[in-house]
Amino acid sequence: MSNPYAPPPAGATPPDRQPGPGGPPAGARDGRRPPHPPHLPEGHDPRQGQRPQPGRPPVLPPDPEAARVASRRVLHFGLLMLATVLTSSLPLPWGAASIAFVLLSLVVGVRALAALRRARVRGVLAPMLTIGLVFSTMLALTTVSMVATWPVQSAREDCLRSALTLSAQARCEKAYQDDLITWQQDLIDRASRG
Incomplete structure (x- = not known):
């Protein structure tokens, strides 16, 4: 019994290139592409490894320039959030400055989220930014209540x-x-x- 995991002997033709019962595959001799295999759905290209989803637009790759702008806005949002947290712990005349930082961070955060969506950036950045916006909103309410009292x-x-x-x-x-x-x-x- 031969070993199925052993490499083929030198000079042997690979199984997918061996002629079938009717001879070589159509188009193999003249360089044309063989017909679509019957076991794969129509529209599937085995060289690409992905088949298009019916009714869905194709997934576009991220735009590098828009992704750079979005990441810069996310960085600004993070810095504004840090400034908000630091100023909110100061005594009261200075602690009121956190209102300006938190409102500015909300505006920059929403713009950063829109920029991420336009840049088609996928991954954990958008969910993390959303969590940061929720935290920023809660911090804004706390700061406003602190100033109100x-x-x-x-x-x-x-x-x-x-x-x-x-x-x-x-x-x-x-x-x-x-x-x-x-x-x-x-x-x-x-x-x-x-």
């Missing part, structure tokens, strides 16, 4: 600045929570009256 936040920061012990810090946090509840109640009362 500016007097309460400012009083908390002043209290924490002068608190030297853990019990003093706990009193500051308790006063902050009470002031926040009072601010919310005032807001609800104003809305119900107006």
